[in-house]
Amino acid sequence: xxxxxxxxxxxxxxxxxAVSITSVIGKQSVAWTADEIKLIQSLSLRALAPxxxxxxxxxxxxxxxAKLGKRLFFDTRFxxxxxxxxxxxxxxxxxxxxxxxxxLGASIGTRRTMPIAGTAYSxxxxxxxxxxxxxxxxxxxxxxxxxxGGARTQYVQLLEKHYKPDYEAIFGVLPDFSDPKRFLSxxxxxxxxxxxxxxxxxxxxxRELVTKAFVNMGKAIAAYERQIVLMPSRFDDYVDSxxxxxxxxxxxxxxxxxxxxxxxxxxxxxxxxxxxxxxxxEFHNTGVxxxxxxxxxxxRASAILAVKQDEFNCLSKYSDATxxxxxxxxxxxxxxxxxxxxxxxxxxxNVASRAPYMHAGQLQTLAEVLQHYSxxxxxxxxxxxxxxxxLNVKEREALIAFLTxxxxxxxxxx
Amino acid sequence: MIVVVALLIGIFFSLxxxxxxxxxxxxxxxxxxLMNPAPKDLNFATNRKTENGLFNxxxxxxxxxxxxxxIHTWTLHVETPDGKLVENAKISVDGGMPQHGHGLPTSPQVxxxxxxxxxxxxxxxxxxNGWWEVKFxxxxxxxxxxxxxxLTL
Ligand SMILES: [Cu+2]
Numbered sequence: 001x002x003x004x005x006x007x008x009x010x011x012x013x014x015x016x017x018a019v020s021i022t023s024v025i026g027k028q029s030v031a032w033t034a035d036e037i038k039l040i041q042s043l044s045l046r047a048l049a050p051x052x053x054x055x056x057x058x059x060x061x062x063x064x065x066a067k068l069g070k071r072l073f074f075d076t077r078f079x080x081x082x083x084x085x086x087x088x089x090x091x092x093x094x095x096x097x098x099x100x101x102x103x104l105g106a107s108i109g110t111r112r113t114m115p116i117a118g119t120a121y122s123x124x125x126x127x128x129x130x131x132x133x134x135x136x137x138x139x140x141x142x143x144x145x146x147x148x149g150g151a152r153t154q155y156v157q158l159l160e161k162h163y164k165p166d167y168e169a170i171f172g173v174l175p176d177f178s179d180p181k182r183f184l185s186x187x188x189x190x191x192x193x194x195x196x197x198x199x200x201x202x203x204x205x206x207r208e209l210v211t212k213a214f215v216n217m218g219k220a221i222a223a224y225e226r227q228i229v230l231m232p233s234r235f236d237d238y239v240d241s242x243x244x245x246x247x248x249x250x251x252x253x254x255x256x257x258x259x260x261x262x263x264x265x266x267x268x269x270x271x272x273x274x275x276x277x278x279x280x281x282e283f284h285n286t287g288v289x290x291x292x293x294x295x296x297x298x299x300r301a302s303a304i305l306a307v308k309q310d311e312f313n314c315l316s317k318y319s320d321a322t323x324x325x326x327x328x329x330x331x332x333x334x335x336x337x338x339x340x341x342x343x344x345x346x347x348x349x350n351v352a353s354r355a356p357y358m359h360a361g362q363l364q365t366l367a368e369v370l371q372h373y374s375x376x377x378x379x380x381x382x383x384x385x386x387x388x389x390x391l392n393v394k395e396r397e398a399l400i401a402f403l404t405x406x407x408x409x410x411x412x413x414x
Numbered sequence: 415m416i417v418v419v420a421l422l423i424g425i426f427f428s429l430x431x432x433x434x435x436x437x438x439x440x441x442x443x444x445x446x447x448l449m450n451p452a453p454k455d456l457n458f459a460t461n462r463k464t465e466n467g468l469f470n471x472x473x474x475x476x477x478x479x480x481x482x483x484x485i486h487t488w489t490l491h492v493e494t495p496d497g498k499l500v501e502n503a504k505i506s507v508d509g510g511m512p513q514h515g516h517g518l519p520t521s522p523q524v525x526x527x528x529x530x531x532x533x534x535x536x537x538x539x540x541x542x543n544g545w546w547e548v549k550f551x552x553x554x555x556x557x558x559x560x561x562x563x564x565l566t567l
Binding site: 039042123270271272274275280281282327328330331332333335338385 | 482
């Protein structure tokens with residue numbers, strides 16, 4: 001009995017010692033290694049290269065084009081019934097999105113409105129990347145029946161009526177679109193049957209004149225979108241004063257730092273949410289559930305052919321790029337099987353202030369997002385690339401705290 | 415005495431699951447931060463013999479070091495083991511991340527023979543940090559061989 005008591009005493013002592021040792025280690029382990037610091041620095045906004053040329057849009061850096069683009073972005077006349085502008089869904093006060101699960105224009109869409117800041121860096125636009133430039137993207141919603149819902153002859157006629165001098169100062173002469181016999185007021189290669197028939201009935205040369213002016217609208221809007229920029233967050237301030245020698249800066253709380261440690265470590269979020277925008281701008285199936293509407297969406301798989309055939313892609317005659325500048329399109333991954341239900345990785349900048357989440361707003365809160373990554377459900381179609389992380393309550397809290405530290409103002413031209 | 419020690423033990427196990435994890439956590443940390451380190455014995459040489467020894471192959475990335483998330487080109491140089499240039503071979507490219515079970519985000523191709531045993535590989539892109547394999551199958555008209563390069567980003 002006495003022997004047993006000694007054993008237990010010994011065991012108890014060992015435990016006390018072990019506990020005090022681990023608590024010391026616990027304190028020291030807050031320090032980052034040189035490799036970790038390098039990885040953390042690669043996520044800072046300071047690591048973002050300044051915007052360079054945009055080969056497919058020679059007006060991308062044009063100040064006047066940006067001014068015109070801004071006016072077009074907010075002008076509701078450019079829609080079927082005169083009520084929808086880009087800014088209807090991309091609301092400046094909400095970080096250029098609309099805080100809705102599904103975009104709402106002429107009618108309700110099937111995907112969530114994406115924020116705009118940072119998209120000048122993305123080789124692919126939309127959740128499925130069916131456009132390969134900002135300017136060609138901008139032309140999509142204008143002719144989409146559930147968004148602006150109009151057609152291109154209508155738009156170039158509005159351009160002629162309200163923006164002729166501004167347009168001509170940038171792009172040169174705007175052709176005369178006022179002859180109603182040559183230019184029917186609602187015509188374009190759109191879903192609407194009458195508008196489509198009207199378009200097919202037009203002379204090839206006239207269609208070309210219309211399309212060229214329409215394309216320039218997109219190029220002006222893109223020039224404006226490039227000036228919608230992200231500002232440094234508390235996380236970036238933290239990285240600024242972080243070095244191997246000095247790790248005591250107070251820009252992040254201990255909880256946020258614990259979140260960052262998980263983000264680049266055990267939870268490995270940085271696998272896809274990497275670089276200064278916290279996205280690799282590629283496509284992954286993460287097993288996000290079907291939306292309530294049960295609308296099927298195979299994401300990137302269907303977009304590959306669409307972008308290859310897009311009349312406005314990088315290799316098209318409306319692009320200012322040479323084929324050398326179109327490597328992303330020329331060497332596109334075309335395996336639709338691999339990319340079934342893969343969606344573009346969203347930037348995580350400002351993510352905490354723009355619920356709901358995912359391509360159709362399936363998840364309401366960041367807590368639900370972390371629940372998703374913890375359990376990694378089976379994908380509705382295709383194969384999910386994520387594995388269950390089994391994050392505990394404290395770890396989820398830490399990750400959410402870290403994501404919140406990525407909030408920062410967005411600056412756009414006055 | 416026994417009672418005191420038993421109490422100590424009792425206290426330890428009565429701690430919530432979470433705070434016990436917090437005690438043990440720091441010890442596991444170094445393991446966690448480098449999830450999936452690449453196998454130790456990997457050969458990261460940029461100059462290698464093909465699997466059956468038919469060719470010596472080397473690559474250079476442009477830009478170098480190999481960038482993340484940026485489409486770029488490589489130049490591949492092919493010789494025979496006795497130093498003869500291999501000209502106008504047919505070469506195909508493939509690759510991926512063995513630990514993640516996925517391939518390349520693009521479908522790169524050899525687009526041009528540049529002379530002097532050099533080939534231009536366009537459409538290279540890596541969208542994640544970690545261990546990548548890039549495989550080339552080289553066919554000089556008579557025979558075919560394969561080489562796998564390892565790289566970490
Ligand atoms: Cu990977």
